[in-house]
Amino acid sequence: MKRTLLAPVFALVFAVSASAQMGGMRAAPAPMEGPVAVHAARLLDVQAGRIVEDATILVQDGRIAAVNPSELPEGTHTMDLGDVTLLPGLIDAHTHLGGSTSATSFLNAVTITLADVTLAAVKNGRLTVDAGFTTVRDFGGQATVSYGRAVERGDVVGPHVVPSRSPLGITGGHCDVTGFAPGVRELDYRDGVADGVEDVLRAVRYQVKHGAQVIKVCATAGVLSMEGPVGAQQYSEEELRAIVEEAARHGLRVAAHAHGTEGIKAAVRAGVASIEHGSMLDDEAVSLMKAHGTWLVPTTHLTQRIDVGLLPEVMRRKAEEIIPYSRDSVRRAIAAGVKIALGTDAAVLPHGENAGELVDYVSLGMTPLEAIRSATVNAAELLGLDDRGVLAPGKLADVIAVAGNPLEDITVTRDIRFVMVAGRHVKHVGGGMAMPH
Numbered sequence: 236m237k238r239t240l241l242a243p244v245f246a247l248v249f250a251v252s253a254s255a256q257m258g259g260m261r262a263a264p265a266p267m268e269g270p271v272a273v274h275a276a277r278l279l280d281v282q283a284g285r286i287v288e289d290a291t292i293l294v295q296d297g298r299i300a301a302v303n304p305s306e307l308p309e310g311t312h313t314m315d316l317g318d319v320t321l322l323p324g325l326i327d328a329h330t331h332l333g334g335s336t337s338a339t340s341f342l343n344a345v346t347i348t349l350a351d352v353t354l355a356a357v358k359n360g361r362l363t364v365d366a367g368f369t370t371v372r373d374f375g376g377q378a379t380v381s382y383g384r385a386v387e388r389g390d391v392v393g394p395h396v397v398p399s400r401s402p403l404g405i406t407g408g409h410c411d412v413t414g415f416a417p418g419v420r421e422l423d424y425r426d427g428v429a430d431g432v433e434d435v436l437r438a439v440r441y442q443v444k445h446g447a448q449v450i451k452v453c454a455t456a457g458v459l460s461m462e463g464p465v466g467a468q469q470y471s472e473e474e475l476r477a478i479v480e481e482a483a484r485h486g487l488r489v490a491a492h493a494h495g496t497e498g499i500k501a502a503v504r505a506g507v508a509s510i511e512h513g514s515m516l517d518d519e520a521v522s523l524m525k526a527h528g529t530w531l532v533p534t535t536h537l538t539q540r541i542d543v544g545l546l547p548e549v550m551r552r553k554a555e556e557i558i559p560y561s562r563d564s565v566r567r568a569i570a571a572g573v574k575i576a577l578g579t580d581a582a583v584l585p586h587g588e589n590a591g592e593l594v595d596y597v598s599l600g601m602t603p604l605e606a607i608r609s610a611t612v613n614a615a616e617l618l619g620l621d622d623r624g625v626l627a628p629g630k631l632a633d634v635i636a637v638a639g640n641p642l643e644d645i646t647v648t649r650d651i652r653f654v655m656v657a658g659r660h661v662k663h664v665g666g667g668m669a670m671p672h
């Protein structure tokens with residue numbers, strides 16, 4: 236009965252969208268049986284920094300079996316994508332898939348449930364993977380730990396997730412819930428709110444127990460919260476060091492949210508793997524980062540997209556204070572050769588607009604190749620994942636295609652024509668054709 240009623244609706248939807256999004260109406264399409272060859276006019280070798288013309292990637296069991304093999308195995312299914320460039324799936328090292336920013340999002344802490352956040356992650360994860368980002372490092376609590384597991388099971392279509400679970404922060408700081416009366420959403424170490432060495436150790440251990448694959452810490456104040464000066468250091472260097480050491484005992488790295496100069500330096504000296512935002516870098520911070528090999532995850536495109544007028548007064552003032560510094564800091568870091576991995580802070584940036592970050596890096600001083608490396612080989616290195624970031628035999632079959640040549644025009648990364656995640660073909664827009672080999 237139900238099926239009869241729904242059939243015409245599905246038929247109509249498919250007529251509109253089937254060619255645009257294969258698999259869009261279903262959950263995860265199963266990996267194709269047997270080997271698949273993906274052919275395109277070009278492939279970008281991100282390590283060598285050159286375009287390979289007339290390229291074929293052979294995919295088997297979710298992995299890349301060969302690039303430009305001399306012959307294809309019996310029964311290979313060939314997909315000819317036509318006049319596009321193949322790239323490794325892109326990586327965004329700073330997302331919040333369960334979140335979004337609006338005039339009322341500061342109320343989320345007291346108005347929405349874990350289920351709401353998880354379902355938002357399903358929707359936003361789809362936008363992210365359709366934008367060519369096949370891996371994210373997500374700072375989003377329990378919701379994106381569970382979401383990431385669902386992606387790996389093939390239950391939902393989305394990017395691989397490296398989750399932090401709850402970010403660590405001081406009582407009343409950026410990673411606490413602020414702006415409400417006493418008694419409203421009082422958090423503890425289980426939610427990442429922890430003070431003093433003993434409590435931060437407990438907080439790290441609790442995040443690891445429940446699925447964290449990276450530890451996020453709020454080293455300084457932030458913009459989208461109700462607490463004080465945006466540049467203020469919040470964790471002491473002693474606390475930061477304890478967090479880094481405890482994370483390392485579990486084989487995990489630490490990502491430090493840090494805007495203010497002193498907090499950035501304390502986090503770098505404490506040994507964090509990456510500075511997130513890094514809005515107020517001075518020359519000493521830049522040389523400390525270079526000396527320690529600390530990554531910068533700039534999250535700069537959001538400054539072009541955020542509507543500060545929507546924010547409550549406290550947040551709006553902080554945003555207006557920090558934004559003019561932040562783009563200068565990224566320019567300074569690029570010029571000095573600080574290691575950079577792409578991150579967008581998606582949630583503050585609308586989900587699916589992640590490639591805007593690549594475009595901004597080029598306008599702030601990177602070559603297109605350097606920008607693409609920040610979202611592929613470099614981000615994979617920061618995340619400690621040696622199974623992705625390049626198109627090479629043995630790597631995960633996370634493959635995307637863009638229209639045009641991204642080394643000539645970085646903006647083509649906004650036009651994603653094809654996406655494959657671990658051998659699952661999740662998006663294909665127009666152009667080529669699928670045919671039996």
Ligand SMILES: [Zn+2]
Binds near residue numbers: 331580
């Ligand atoms: Zn963030």
